[in-house]
Amino acid sequence: MTGALLIGFAAGVMAGMLGVGGGVLFVPALVVFLDVGQVDAEATSLLAIVPVALVGAWRQHGYGHVRVREAVALGMLAAGGAVVGVVVANNISERGLEVGFAALTLFVAGQMVRRALGEGREGRG
């Protein structure tokens, strides 16, 4: 119970710092500390993300860091894309997808580091 509260708080800090939902921490916290099965944990994590993302977006909007129209467009497009993703995942080899996505993720991580270190100056916002 205490573990779940602490990880929940940590997931929120990560969400605020990095602009993600926090599901990366919510899902294992639900499985390990609150005895929820994997599938239900992923679903329940989505519910927990909603208020976190709303509050984070509200704070960032106060700081002038939310482009509202683009955010709404992205959110609606992604909601449609998620349905496609579920269908794809159920029809082709999952292992190949995982390895492919992992490689892509590592490539993007490299790009982020290169940009952060190579620029040698502060970004604009």
Next chain:
Amino acid sequence: MPRGRWPKLLAIGTAAGVFSGMFGVGGGTVIVPLLILWFGYGEREATGTSLAAIAIIAAVAAGAQGAYGNVDVEKGLLIGLPAIGGVLAGTWLQQRVRTRTISLLFAALLVAVAVDLLIP
């Protein structure tokens, strides 16, 4: 928003949705780096805009999962409520660190996600 941005926006939104549907990886890991690398957003703008988009994505997805009876509301609140305190602290802290630090922390998160995907 300039007209030429729509195709990119369409690509990012769709990719974020497809990946989150396939892997349960939240849209943020896709949206934030692409807004930075492809749209030239600053780190804080990218993360703020991503959070707003995620609120919509998660609400739709949670509604769909709820219809299947997979959502445990009580336990969701148990981890979600402390996370609201966390996100207030996180956004406050984010205004006070260098943008380079945000990018490097994000890269570390991406590596962790990749490792998690590679472990069978």
